[in-house]
Amino acid sequence: MSPTVDLVAALEHAVRAPSVHNTQPWRWRIRAGSVELHADWTRHLSWTDPDRRDLLLSCGAALHHLRVALAAQHLAVTVDRFPDPDHEGHLATVTIRPGPGDPAEAALFGAIHRRRTDRRRMSRRPVPPRMLRAIAEHARRQGTNLHPITNPDTRERLARALADAAREQRNAPGYSAELQLWTRRHAGARDGISAASVAAPPVGATGGSPLRLFPRAQLRQPPLPAGSGPADDAAELLIVTCAHDEPVDRLRAGEATSAALLAATNLGLATTPLSQAIEISSTRRTIRGRILPAPEYPQLILRIGWPASHAGELPVTDRRDLRSVLLPTAANSGPTETWRP
Numbered sequence: 001m002s003p004t005v006d007l008v009a010a011l012e013h014a015v016r017a018p019s020v021h022n023t024q025p026w027r028w029r030i031r032a033g034s035v036e037l038h039a040d041w042t043r044h045l046s047w048t049d050p051d052r053r054d055l056l057l058s059c060g061a062a063l064h065h066l067r068v069a070l071a072a073q074h075l076a077v078t079v080d081r082f083p084d085p086d087h088e089g090h091l092a093t094v095t096i097r098p099g100p101g102d103p104a105e106a107a108l109f110g111a112i113h114r115r116r117t118d119r120r121r122m123s124r125r126p127v128p129p130r131m132l133r134a135i136a137e138h139a140r141r142q143g144t145n146l147h148p149i150t151n152p153d154t155r156e157r158l159a160r161a162l163a164d165a166a167r168e169q170r171n172a173p174g175y176s177a178e179l180q181l182w183t184r185r186h187a188g189a190r191d192g193i194s195a196a197s198v199a200a201p202p203v204g205a206t207g208g209s210p211l212r213l214f215p216r217a218q219l220r221q222p223p224l225p226a227g228s229g230p231a232d233d234a235a236e237l238l239i240v241t242c243a244h245d246e247p248v249d250r251l252r253a254g255e256a257t258s259a260a261l262l263a264a265t266n267l268g269l270a271t272t273p274l275s276q277a278i279e280i281s282s283t284r285r286t287i288r289g290r291i292l293p294a295p296e297y298p299q300l301i302l303r304i305g306w307p308a309s310h311a312g313e314l315p316v317t318d319r320r321d322l323r324s325v326l327l328p329t330a331a332n333s334g335p336t337e338t339w340r341p
């Protein structure tokens, strides 16, 4: 007997994906046996993300979340990326096909609702290299690479690139305007970044933080253990890269980001995507030429570490109602639609 496919339920999980400034720049169209993913260009951050890279990464992360949710329903899928050359906003069509779901993708399902962006200090306990390798393998399965930057000199260069990018963005008026817009949403907006998800730098922190600075911060930092300082944070920095830098590569980098973040969450690790040093062209060039071991195209930096001890649970970030991101179709009979292959 063929299973009932609940595409709406799968999309409810897909929209839990991370997105730059929680813009959720996606629209979906449900058809019989397939789901289309479209970019919502009205949610593009033109000052912060002039190349539209973050927008495509965010949509790629949602695409991977959808694949995971369908795999957890024991469904195999075919993904056609950029299926329509006349519509660059039509990013992918996911079609259900006969066969079992990918068990490696299904195993990530439980992490979708546990994953959060953690902007607090992390533990001084090092992440074992075998865990970094396992997470990188998840990214590789999506057709990208994920490079841990563990050499102290190289890491120092990366920290400098992050600080340089932050400085450049601070001086760009449009950047600050976008940051204000997406951190001071009107009541009931269900998007953007709430102050409850942002921590101020830990007391006593010197030197630049690799984290993006947000205008409002209400999240408590975990207490520092006796005898340690903020610099003891042992979080690793990893860079998602692609061999090329076309829109399809950026979409795939988003899928890889989702896979890596969910795999890290399954291992009990905390994660923070960091995009500033890739958004600015000069620091992106530095990363490509002087930090990466191969001349690949950097797409996103991931900070991954153990949560600090006594770090409280992070608040769940809001998502827009699924109905407001569904595109109409003649066959779309409403939010409870199911489809039987």
Ligand SMILES: Cc1cc2nc3c(=O)[nH]c(=O)nc-3n(C[C@H](O)[C@H](O)[C@H](O)COP(=O)(O)O)c2cc1C
Residues within 6 Å of the ligand: 016, 017, 018, 019, 020, 021, 022, 053, 054, 055, 057, 058, 061, 115, 116, 117, 118, 119, 192, 193, 211, 212, 272, 273, 274, 275, 276, 300, 317
């Ligand atoms: C492409 C991309 C870039 C991001 N860049 C940053 C960043 O530079 N700094 C940061 O703190 N969070 C960054 N994030 C995380 C988002 O702000 C976060 O996913 C969003 O607010 C939703 O929260 P959640 O991840 O806890 O669900 C980024 C996420 C994505 C997908």
